Amino acid sequence: xxxxxxxxxxxxxxxxxxxxxxxxxxxxxxxxxxxxxxxxxxxxxxxxxxxxxxxxxxxxxxxxxxxxxxxxxxxxxxxxxxxxxxxxxxxxxxxxxxxxxxxxxxxxxxxxxxxxxxxxxxxxxxxxxxxxxxxxxxxxxxxxxxxxxxxxxxxxxxxxxxxxxxxxxxxxxxxxxxxxxxxxxxxxxxxxxxxxxxxxxxxxxxxxxxxxxxxxxxxxxxxxxxxxxxxxxxxxxxxxxxxxxxxxxxxxxxxxxxxxxxxxxxxxxxxxxxxxxxxxxxxxxxxxxxxxxxxxxxxxxxxxxxxxxxxxxxxxxxxxxxxxxxxxxxxxxxxxxxxxxxxxxxxxxxxxxxxxxxxxxxxxxxxxxxxxxxxxxxxxxxxxxxxxxxxxxxxxxxxxxxxx
Ligand code: FAD
Numbered sequence: 001x002x003x004x005x006x007x008x009x010x011x012x013x014x015x016x017x018x019x020x021x022x023x024x025x026x027x028x029x030x031x032x033x034x035x036x037x038x039x040x041x042x043x044x045x046x047x048x049x050x051x052x053x054x055x056x057x058x059x060x061x062x063x064x065x066x067x068x069x070x071x072x073x074x075x076x077x078x079x080x081x082x083x084x085x086x087x088x089x090x091x092x093x094x095x096x097x098x099x100x101x102x103x104x105x106x107x108x109x110x111x112x113x114x115x116x117x118x119x120x121x122x123x124x125x126x127x128x129x130x131x132x133x134x135x136x137x138x139x140x141x142x143x144x145x146x147x148x149x150x151x152x153x154x155x156x157x158x159x160x161x162x163x164x165x166x167x168x169x170x171x172x173x174x175x176x177x178x179x180x181x182x183x184x185x186x187x188x189x190x191x192x193x194x195x196x197x198x199x200x201x202x203x204x205x206x207x208x209x210x211x212x213x214x215x216x217x218x219x220x221x222x223x224x225x226x227x228x229x230x231x232x233x234x235x236x237x238x239x240x241x242x243x244x245x246x247x248x249x250x251x252x253x254x255x256x257x258x259x260x261x262x263x264x265x266x267x268x269x270x271x272x273x274x275x276x277x278x279x280x281x282x283x284x285x286x287x288x289x290x291x292x293x294x295x296x297x298x299x300x301x302x303x304x305x306x307x308x309x310x311x312x313x314x315x316x317x318x319x320x321x322x323x324x325x326x327x328x329x330x331x332x333x334x335x336x337x338x339x340x341x342x343x344x345x346x347x348x349x350x351x352x353x354x355x356x357x358x359x360x361x362x363x364x365x366x367x368x369x370x371x372x373x374x375x376x377x378x379x380x381x382x383x384x385x386x387x388x389x390x391x392x393x394x395x396x397x398x399x400x401x402x403x404x
Pocket of ligand 1: 007008009010011012013032033034035041042043044045046078079080081106107108109127128129154242245273274275276290291292293294296319320321322323
């Protein structure tokens, strides 16, 4: 039994355990994770790791000896299958029962699968874990025809790497533009053009109706009847939060597990953090789940503080990045419920930014190879001051100088 059990051994778990020790937490801590690896970084999976530019050992979030030094027990290769809230015990896949004083749920999400015929054929891959990328790489033959279902960040990063490796790549996006859920039309258009210029066949408003093949996939059928030949299909259509054991234990989980600003669930002995936590977000003005390193790290810290008795509500500015070809996108704030979109610079070449305004204030920004705007915009968004839109749209004026 442990004073603290963290379920899930990912980014949020690693941060929370570290912050507990940094804050002087003296009790016992265990992290239980269903993957074999100690906590590692996921962002490089669709970037340097897929490209073969970084090996698995260099994905680790902490050196292997760190966990021992900090007296954190790492129980990997085991899944929590049930939570008994009355007894405060967990059941693991190997049948073991583990007691907890406080439970921190940090289980992330699993890739959503296609529901159409053929979804289970061999040659259909997801992008979430080291094992997923290893399986994909083992399946890729030179010049493979790869169809990526989903034009979100993970699908697009994967497309960029596979193109650079010489594969034939098609991206199918069901919406009428790429990245529709997270960004605005000018940024979507920029990425469609960027990928097409690199030889990716980007198809918008493309609905997959079936995967074809006998045993192994050999084609993707669209609802307009067209068929695209494929040696490999990669599905990048979002994640489902891993919260079933908590839902079965009676905690509300409409889309992730409901937590308050201190990362507490309705059960005083259970907290939740990271991709699986439906939390009140000041920047969204409502409860949302965020899927980002920033959110996992900052909520890991908040949960540790809550346990240490320091009540520091979650209020961090959301930020995110994506690397595709030689373009680094950095986003801050949440591009939702905006009233005005300002393009700063020339969208035909990276080095521009897109600003999102509400009530005359900057609420979010997407920066394309424009780290300077990113840094200055973060302060503007958190400052919440009125800005001069005409000056903000002028790239010759520094962003920090556009407060009205
Ligand atoms: P995870 O890191 O997913 O960790 C959860 C762990 O819990 C997993 O190992 C899971 O298998 C395990 N688990 C699940 N259920 C159980 C159970 N019942 N028992 C035990 N263990 C369980 N974010 C960015 O900000 N920038 C990026 O560029 C970026 N790129 C990304 C690229 C890829 C390919 C992926 C997949 C994600 C990317 N992200 C990026 C998102 C970021 O990696 C996640 O937001 C972050 O990892 C979330 O951390 P987490 O700890 O909540 O979940």
